[in-house]
Amino acid sequence: MRRSLSLLLLGCCLLWGCPDEIKRPSGRNRADSGATDAAKLMADASQPDLDQGVGDGSWADSGSEDLGGGDLGLSDLGFNDSGAADLGIADLGPADLGPPDLGPPDLGPPDLGPPDLGPPDLGPPDLGPPDLGPPDLGTPDLGPPDLGTPDLGPPDTGTGTGIIYMDYDYRNASSPGSPRRNYHGFSESQWAPRGSSWPQVVLRFNRGTVGSDPIGNVLRLPSSDDLEIRYGLTPLRSYTRAIVEVQGRSRATSSQVRFEVTNQPGTCGAMGTLSQSWNPQTAVLDITGCLHLGSSWQGFQGLRLSPMSGTIALQRIRLTIEGAVW
Numbered sequence: 001m002r003r004s005l006s007l008l009l010l011g012c013c014l015l016w017g018c019p020d021e022i023k024r025p026s027g028r029n030r031a032d033s034g035a036t037d038a039a040k041l042m043a044d045a046s047q048p049d050l051d052q053g054v055g056d057g058s059w060a061d062s063g064s065e066d067l068g069g070g071d072l073g074l075s076d077l078g079f080n081d082s083g084a085a086d087l088g089i090a091d092l093g094p095a096d097l098g099p100p101d102l103g104p105p106d107l108g109p110p111d112l113g114p115p116d117l118g119p120p121d122l123g124p125p126d127l128g129p130p131d132l133g134p135p136d137l138g139t140p141d142l143g144p145p146d147l148g149t150p151d152l153g154p155p156d157t158g159t160g161t162g163i164i165y166m167d168y169d170y171r172n173a174s175s176p177g178s179p180r181r182n183y184h185g186f187s188e189s190q191w192a193p194r195g196s197s198w199p200q201v202v203l204r205f206n207r208g209t210v211g212s213d214p215i216g217n218v219l220r221l222p223s224s225d226d227l228e229i230r231y232g233l234t235p236l237r238s239y240t241r242a243i244v245e246v247q248g249r250s251r252a253t254s255s256q257v258r259f260e261v262t263n264q265p266g267t268c269g270a271m272g273t274l275s276q277s278w279n280p281q282t283a284v285l286d287i288t289g290c291l292h293l294g295s296s297w298q299g300f301q302g303l304r305l306s307p308m309s310g311t312i313a314l315q316r317i318r319l320t321i322e323g324a325v326w
Contacts, residue, residue, distance in 0.1 A: 020237075165320040166191050168201060168229065170219040173210050174202050176227070179316075185324065186235065193232040194299035200230045204304075214278040215249055217314040226306045227314070228264070232299040233291060240323025244285045246305065248314040250276040263290040264302035270326035271308075280315055291321070 097322035164185025173179045179201060183191060187190065188198045207225035221227055250257035252287050253276060262269030272283035303319055306313070 002293065003277050061300065074224075088119050141151050159326060160185070161323070161325050163320060164324045165318055166199060166229070167316060167318040169316040170210060171217050171256075172218045173217065173317055175210055176200050176206075176208050176219055185321075186326075190235050193230050193301070194234070196230075202230065205292055211249075213249075213251070213313040215280050215313060215315065217255045218248060219250060220311055220316055221305065221307055221314055222311045223307040223309055226304050227317070228305075228318070229319075231301055231303065231319075233293065233301065235326040236293060236298070236321070236324060238293070238325045239291065239321045240288075241286070242288045242291055242319065242321050244270070244287055244303065244319070245282055245316075245318045246272060246274070246285070246312075246314070247280055247282045247316045248274055248312055249278070249281055250274050251311035251313045252276050255310060257312050258308045259312060260306045260308055261285050261287060262304050262306070263287055263292070264304050265297060268289070269304075274312060 006214050162185055165183070166186070167182040167184075168179040169182065170179045181188070181199075193200065203221075204226040205224060208221040208227065209217055210219055212218075213220070219227070244261045246259070246261070256273050256275045258271065258273050260269055260271045268287065270285035270287055273282055274281050274284050292301055304315075305314070305317060
C-alpha cells in the first residue's frame with residue numbers, strides 16, 4: 001500500500017508540480033529534510049519501506065505550515081482501497097430477477113366440472129332374476145336307509161300287537177359281523193340292547209368265516225365257536241310264542257350237524273339238526289318261555305347259536321315273536 005501511495009504521489013508531482021519543500025530543501029540538514037529529487041523518489045518507491053522520511057516528516061516537518069505536502073488528501077480521494085471498488089464497479093443494480101411473477105400459478109383453469117364418471121347407474125343391479133328354485137344339491141335321497149327289507153309292520157306308536165321279528169342274512173355278507181339285517185314290528189332301535197342303537201352280531205371266539213359253499217355264500221360256523229345276537233326287548237309286555245329259524249346245511253359231505261339255540265343269560269333253548277344235502281334246509285326251534293320279560297335282563301339278552309358236532313353252513317337266522325304286545 002505504501003509503495004502504491006508513493007508512486008501516486010510522484011505522479012501527482014509530475015502533473016501538478018510539487019511544493020517548494022519538496023523541490024528545494026531548507027537550510028536544515030539535507031539528510032533530515034526529507035527532500036529528494038524525483039530520481040530518489042522513484043528509487044525509494046521501489047523500496048519495501050516507503051515510510052523513511054515521509055511519515056517522519058520531511059514533508060510534514062519541512063518548516064512550513066501544513067501546506068498539504070504531507071497530507072495531500074490523496075489517501076482520501078478514493079485512490080486507496082477505501083471504496084473505489086465499491087462505488088459502482090461492483091454490480092449494485094437490481095438483481096436480474098425480472099418483475100415478480102404475481103400472476104396466478106400456471107395450473108390452467110381448475111377443473112370444476114362433474115367428475116368423469118358418466119351418469120350414475122340408477123337402474124336395478126344386474127343380477128338377473130333371483131334364483132328362487134331349490135338349491136342345486138342334486139336329487140336328495142329320500143328313500144329309507146339300505147338296511148335290508150323295510151319295516152312294513154305297524155308304525156311305532158309306542159303300543160301294538162302282532163308278530164315281530166329280526167332276521168340276519170349271510171347270503172351277501174362279506175364278514176361275520178356284516179349280515180343283511182331285516183326287522184318287522186319293532187324298529188332297529190327297539191330291538192337294540194340297553195346302551196346301544198342296534199342289535200350286535202358277534203362271534204364269541206372269532207373262528208367262523210364267511211365264504212362260498214355249494215348252496216352259495218354262507219357263514220361257516222364250526223363247533224369251536226358260537227354266533228351271538230345281542231338284543232333287547234324293553235318295549236315288550238307279553239307274547240304267546242317265540243321261534244328261531246336256522247337256514248343252511250351241514251358243511252360235512254357225509255354227516256349232519258347238530259346245534260343248540262339258547263337265549264342268554266341262561267341255558268333255556270332248543271336243539272336242532274341240518275343235513276349235508278346241497279339244498280338249503282330250515283330248522284325251526286321253539287324257545288317260548290326262554291325270553292326274559294319283567295327282569296333286569298329284559299333290555300339285554302343274547303340269542304346264541306352253538307354247533308355241537310360239525311360245521312354249519314349258515315345262510316340266515318331269524319327270531320320271531322308271535323302274539324307280541326307292547
